[in-house]
Amino acid sequence: MTTNPTLERIGVTPSPLALLLLGQGADPDSERGVDCPGALPAAADPRLAERAAAAKEALGGKVFVLGHHYQRDDVIAFADVTGDSFKLAQQAAARPEAEHIVFCGVHFMAESADILTAPHQQVILPDLAAGCSMADMATAEQVEQAWDDLLDAGAAEGTVPVTYMNSSAAIKAFTGRHDGTVCTSSNARRALEWAFGPERGGRRVLFLPDQHLGRNTAIGELGLTAADCVVYDPRRPNGGLTPAQLRDAKMILWRGHCSVHGRFTRECVDEVRARIPGVTVLVHPECKREVVTGADLVGSTEYIIKVVDEAPAGSSFAIGTELNLVQRLANRHPDKNIVFLDRTVCFCSTMNRIDMPHLVWALESLVRGEPVNRITVAPEVATYARKALDQMLALP
Numbered sequence: 001m002t003t004n005p006t007l008e009r010i011g012v013t014p015s016p017l018a019l020l021l022l023g024q025g026a027d028p029d030s031e032r033g034v035d036c037p038g039a040l041p042a043a044a045d046p047r048l049a050e051r052a053a054a055a056k057e058a059l060g061g062k063v064f065v066l067g068h069h070y071q072r073d074d075v076i077a078f079a080d081v082t083g084d085s086f087k088l089a090q091q092a093a094a095r096p097e098a099e100h101i102v103f104c105g106v107h108f109m110a111e112s113a114d115i116l117t118a119p120h121q122q123v124i125l126p127d128l129a130a131g132c133s134m135a136d137m138a139t140a141e142q143v144e145q146a147w148d149d150l151l152d153a154g155a156a157e158g159t160v161p162v163t164y165m166n167s168s169a170a171i172k173a174f175t176g177r178h179d180g181t182v183c184t185s186s187n188a189r190r191a192l193e194w195a196f197g198p199e200r201g202g203r204r205v206l207f208l209p210d211q212h213l214g215r216n217t218a219i220g221e222l223g224l225t226a227a228d229c230v231v232y233d234p235r236r237p238n239g240g241l242t243p244a245q246l247r248d249a250k251m252i253l254w255r256g257h258c259s260v261h262g263r264f265t266r267e268c269v270d271e272v273r274a275r276i277p278g279v280t281v282l283v284h285p286e287c288k289r290e291v292v293t294g295a296d297l298v299g300s301t302e303y304i305i306k307v308v309d310e311a312p313a314g315s316s317f318a319i320g321t322e323l324n325l326v327q328r329l330a331n332r333h334p335d336k337n338i339v340f341l342d343r344t345v346c347f348c349s350t351m352n353r354i355d356m357p358h359l360v361w362a363l364e365s366l367v368r369g370e371p372v373n374r375i376t377v378a379p380e381v382a383t384y385a386r387k388a389l390d391q392m393l394a395l396p
């Protein structure tokens, strides 16, 4: 394997397996393996950047390219705006003049963009295989079954669904139908306070699909206890819980997780503290509880970027989030000591499916007037998903 100076600088050991194979130990169907139906440019084509630039120029203001923070650098270079999933969906909605939104991110993000944009705007995902293993861990059928289990247990009344942005449009629609809300890693606390507060008056929350964000917010920010939380496993009858456990819980956490952030361990935290005295450990709330409690700071992707950007020269950080972003922060701040929290390579493999050949293919197809990989959400799903998204926007 070729050496990568940035990876070496951020303390990562190159390995033959650069991408985490999502689905391992989780949902074996999570990587869908969608064939690209077009003539994809060769990855070795030296003119890929030139072709992307030419296509963007030809399209002018008709195209708006969104780039999630976890995308590769060569793709990010063509983004008109970068951000987390929610910021990108908002940005898309704020550009009604753009007929084509090319979303360099993953499938659930493109769905949210389609829901929030006007009917005349087309949302394009350059590679349809860019899914998300976490979003795939909660299917509509499984969540409907869970609600039936709650009904049978006499626990549905008083339960408020709260779904993380990282979920399919169908799960957001389920949430909207049951008067719940979407949340992001930035506003999860406010979403839970709303759900339990006087306005909504919930006795318990069904938190989908990331158990770690739900647990970290409930215990770390709302002061609930581990005993207040149960984990609903969709692969077990009744979620592996008794009716009394469902009724008594304040937080019913869906058994889902991010395969990337789930890799960080408490040993990673202890090891980096021993290796770099005075290091600030900065992690995303999708990490396990023991990683978050061992960290100095926890927050969303936008928060992580802000903390590092604003830190004085000479600061040391060990960051527990997706590797493309950590590499980019290290390159942007050569005066700061930035290392990846894990010692091994761990990119999000589905985010990395959006590469230059797919971006060029998507843009050149638009220039020819033949859009590819359009993401559309059925109207009946979009209506209720929008209701849950609007509830999030209305959070105090």
Ligand code: SF4
Residues within 6 Å of the ligand: 070, 106, 131, 132, 133, 134, 135, 166, 258, 259, 260, 261, 322, 348, 349, 350, 351
């Ligand atoms: S980093 Fe995790 S949550 Fe984000 S797209 Fe990849 S698998 Fe999904």
